Amino acid sequence: MEMFHLRYFIAVAEELNFSAAARRLHMATSPLSQRIRDLERELDHRLFERDTRRVTLTPAGEALLPIARDVLEQINSIPWRLREVSRPGRITVFVGIPPGVHPRLSGLVDTLAEHVSKRCELLRWPGSSRALVIGVREDRLPLALARLPISDPALDQLPVMSERLAAVVPADQFAGRDSVALADLADLSLIVAPKEISAAHVDQLDREMFELGIKKRIKLTDTGYAGIAQIVSSGMAFYFSILDPDSPMHRYAMENTKVLPFTDFEPRLETVLIWRRDRACGGDLDELIEAAREVFADPVHV
Secondary structure (H helix, E strand, O other): OOHHHHHHHHHHHHHOOHHHHHHHHOOOHHHHHHHHHHHHHHHOOOOEEEOOOOEEEOHHHHHHHHHHHHHHHHHHHHHHHHHHHHOOOOEEEEEEEOOOOOHHHHHHHHHHHHHOOOOEEEEEEEOOHHHHHHHHHOOOOOEEEEEOOOOOOOEEEEEEEEEEEEEEEEHHHHOOOOOEOHHHHOOOEEEEOOOOOOOHHHHHHHHHHHHOOOOOEEEOOOOOHHHHHHHHHOOOEEEEEEOOOOOHHHHHOOOOEEEEOEOOOOOEEEEEEEEEHHHOOOOOOHHHHHHHHHHOOOOEEO
């Protein structure tokens, strides 16, 4: 058994979808499926039940998952444990920053950098929320800001900000309106953003909106937030954005778009600071996380 077998198994177990796991691992689906079959053959246990609709863990797979995570956590901790032993003094630490971070939250990151400046230089590393979570999990980033939901027992979370979400709608169709109800959106399509800029909270909103009766979808590829605003301005669709006008997400607004709060739905974007639990429990991030708990003691609500 090779270490990559465990990495592949964990990815499939967490995604419960071979295609999604393959994208996460930057590989094709076919070789991933073959590696899982090789692992099952070596362990003499079937780890997944597969059919045309879904993938589920078998009892053996459920038993292996915490073991595999523990093994990889031990392996992934080797670099930082060695750095802890050999570091010369003041070090550089990167914090992952997702797109559209609110100025107030950005200011708190600056405050944290000041608090720990004697011990380390805190620098920002940009990336999508999805990529940053994987970066922290795989120990390529010490800590990051990320959007909920996150379900990974290897990661600890500290709530830092809660932002109210609103609907971005075609302005001409909602002229004179200062709010919107779900029923008002029935004739519009919800934009499904490309995976590259999407995050778990977007997938969750997609499911919630479908359950609430918003059935139409426009799936986009190879575009960013400006492209999404372009589709909204054409009058075909709507999307979600931060309600607070100070959010940098408002810079993507176009002439025929407006942001309206919901009257019968109150979605929120929850942002947390994440880090690997093993690096803060007697590890090299103890002092940094203690400082973060002080700086973010009162999560920002807007």
